[in-house]
Amino acid sequence: MRFHVITVHWLSDQWLGPQLRQISEFMPSDTVLYASLNGVDRTLWAPFHYADELPGNHGQKLNALASIASENADPDDLLIFMDGDAFPIAPITEDILNGMPLVAVRRDENLGDPQPHPCFCVTTVDFWNRIGGDWRQGYTWVNHLGYRTSDVGGNLLGQLREHNVAWQPLLRSNKVNLHPIWFGIYGDVVYHHGAGFRERLARATLQLRRARVPQWIPLARRMDKRLAIQAATERRREHPPETLAAELALSDEILNDIRKNPNFYERFTREA
Numbered sequence: 001m002r003f004h005v006i007t008v009h010w011l012s013d014q015w016l017g018p019q020l021r022q023i024s025e026f027m028p029s030d031t032v033l034y035a036s037l038n039g040v041d042r043t044l045w046a047p048f049h050y051a052d053e054l055p056g057n058h059g060q061k062l063n064a065l066a067s068i069a070s071e072n073a074d075p076d077d078l079l080i081f082m083d084g085d086a087f088p089i090a091p092i093t094e095d096i097l098n099g100m101p102l103v104a105v106r107r108d109e110n111l112g113d114p115q116p117h118p119c120f121c122v123t124t125v126d127f128w129n130r131i132g133g134d135w136r137q138g139y140t141w142v143n144h145l146g147y148r149t150s151d152v153g154g155n156l157l158g159q160l161r162e163h164n165v166a167w168q169p170l171l172r173s174n175k176v177n178l179h180p181i182w183f184g185i186y187g188d189v190v191y192h193h194g195a196g197f198r199e200r201l202a203r204a205t206l207q208l209r210r211a212r213v214p215q216w217i218p219l220a221r222r223m224d225k226r227l228a229i230q231a232a233t234e235r236r237r238e239h240p241p242e243t244l245a246a247e248l249a250l251s252d253e254i255l256n257d258i259r260k261n262p263n264f265y266e267r268f269t270r271e272a
């Protein structure tokens with residue numbers, strides 16, 4: 001059995017070093033690496049067995065890499081999806097499945113998102129292809145604020161429900177939380193920084209109001225959601241510059257610690 005790691009980096013190489021270091025530390029030496037490295041200097045592609053600048057959104061890139069990996073893998077091999085700003089902090093072995101067909105992060109803290117999240121997900125090549133695994137958004141659910149929504153991993157959740165397949169969620173296990181969404185430890189085996197390649201905005205911390213329109217008026221309800229997100233985002237961006245700067249500084253400080261300290265995660269796993 002071999003491990004096939006699939007990851008995506010976007011317009012930045014700042015997470016390559018930490019991720020490759022942690023994979024080398026906690027995964028088998030014959031692990032095969034596949035990546036979409038859009039905007040990353042090609043001189044840094046060498047550690048990957050397959051690398052390209054793939055088109056499409058995040059889910060489309062993951063799907064494409066899974067297809068490529070499947071061509072080079074045996075049915076019982078493991079596909080391990082991993083966001084560019086995520087990596088193991090404990091040994092990863094085939095036992096992680098523990099008899100389940102799929103294990104993945106589930107971010108309950110993000111307004112109750114129920115779907116497998118691609119920051120870390122493990123399944124077999126056979127299972128992924130048997131259900132036609134799809135990381136794209138599309139399949140929807142109603143979140144804790146009453147809004148119907150979808151996100152990356154939505155279609156995969158729909159496939160698992162359609163096939164009546166139980167899966168094992170890895171839940172946030174931080175003892176110390178510097179932010180309700182970012183800087184997460186999941187199942188005590190993986191770290192996910194969050195928003196490593198985009199603006200630091202999260203639905204769960206936008207202080208969104210609850211839905212005001214009944215679900216049986218779908219068009220008006222979608223407009224209500226759009227207006228609520230727009231208003232909350234504008235409020236967030238109107239914060240004093242020093243507030244936003246402090247959040248970015250915290251993210252940078254943690255990244256610097258990650259680069260220098262292989263045991264960086266202990267700040268989140270040990271009670272103060």
